Amino acid sequence: MQRRGGLVSGVMSVLIAGVVSVMFGGVAQAQQWQMVYNEEFTTPLSNWKVLQQNKDNYGKEHLAYSANNVAVTNGALQITTRRHCVSSVAEPLGDSNASQDPCPSGKMTRYQSGRVESGRVLDGHKPFRVEVRAKINWNGENGTRPAIWLRNSVTLANCSSNKQANDPYGELDILEWYSWMPTYTWSTTHIRCYHSPSSQIWKTKGLGHSRENLIPSPVTLANNWHVWATEYDGETVRFFVDNQPVLVYNYRAGDEKSHPTTRVPAEKPAKMGMDANQFKQVFDDTWYVILNDYVEWKSEEHPPDSSKKFANQTFLIDYVKIYQSGTPTTGEKPPATPPEKKDDKKDKKPGTKRMTVKKKKDTFTAKGPLAELMSNFVPALLVSLCLLLIALAGWLVWWWRRRRHRTPPTP
Secondary structure (H helix, E strand, O other): OOHHHHHHHHHHHHHHHHHHHHHHHHHHHOOOEEEEEOOOOOOOOOOEEEEEEEEOOOOOOOOEEOOEEEEEEEOEEEEEEEEEOOOOOOOOOOOEOOHHHOOOOOEEEEEEEEEEEEOEEEOOOOEEEEEEEEEOOOOOOEEEEEEEEOOOOOOOOOHHHHHOOOOOEEEEEEEOOOOOOOOOEEEEEEEEEEOOOOOOOOOEEEOOOOOOOEOOEEOOOOEEEEEEOOOOOOOOEEEEEEEEOOOOEEEEEEOOOOOOOOOOOOOHHHHHHHHHHHHHHHOOOOOEEEOOOOOOOOOHOOOOOOOOOOOOOOEEEEEEEEEEOOOOOOOOOOOOOOOOOOOOOOOOOOOOOOOOOOOOOEEEEOHHHHHHHHHHHHHHHHHHHHHHHHHHHHHHHHHHHHHOOOOOOOO
């Protein structure tokens, strides 16, 4: 019994040690990020560019962007979207022609919103995590699309005219929330551009990600605070909402989109028709953060119904935080302000208002202690169970052989 007890005790010691080692070893090996940028919107706008134009970035006249629709209030950036009833596109948009009710006969329906763009605050030469806490105060109508996104310094002007173009354009849509699908969050990796032979316009290769808000049934993502994030590890891109992965929904290397058999958090560049070097070339650049709301005009995107009421809608951003790890290969630091851009579907020449940026050092564990603990617990448990079964089998063999060779007692 003493030998048997010693064996069992030894097996349990190995089992416990294995579990502890794998679980907490995994936590210790979690990606550590250094905070390099922290904007908490506690001061008036100063270090961000604010878009000021009377058309949207597709040249459509239904939407205008104005600094009047952007404000810092109660420790958050607020972007307001509202309807206006005007006589012509030339009529300035303001309080006097703002209307939540449908526009009367003879008046044109227009919308006005806001968009801001940071300086070159992100160095894509090394892994990064961008995290934004935001809240969409939805007005309950179709046709709006609040967005949180990043882009590099490459424009798409060349792709629109050059059929051979494969420019290293980069855009990471951390959030695109379509109000006609309020329970879904959509994220997209737009990598490189090509000239579409079918539509004769530029398009981007990329990966589409989606996640439905199920708690426990479909519930809108609007009207509550959420944290949206993206991570680049040097090889792939992942997206998160409230620390939950937003899984790959489709991928495109050309005009045709494909859907994965099994949805996963990230896919390799080959899914987009490029190799690792072409993929990395896009990221080896300085990147911007862009925050905006948009009003749809395409019928397939379910634009607002001009015959219905359109209440003012606000998009609140509590903070923007950027974490990085590793050492940049170029040795360059992102400059404080971005260069001017001349041609881009989402990027026209902005205004000049700026915002104070607060920077402080901090560290961040990518998955969080609890999430990392759970992600390592399952494999640890499986390994430990296998070890236990092997030890139990060995003990049974030892026990059976001992009984078999035991000398019968003398009568």
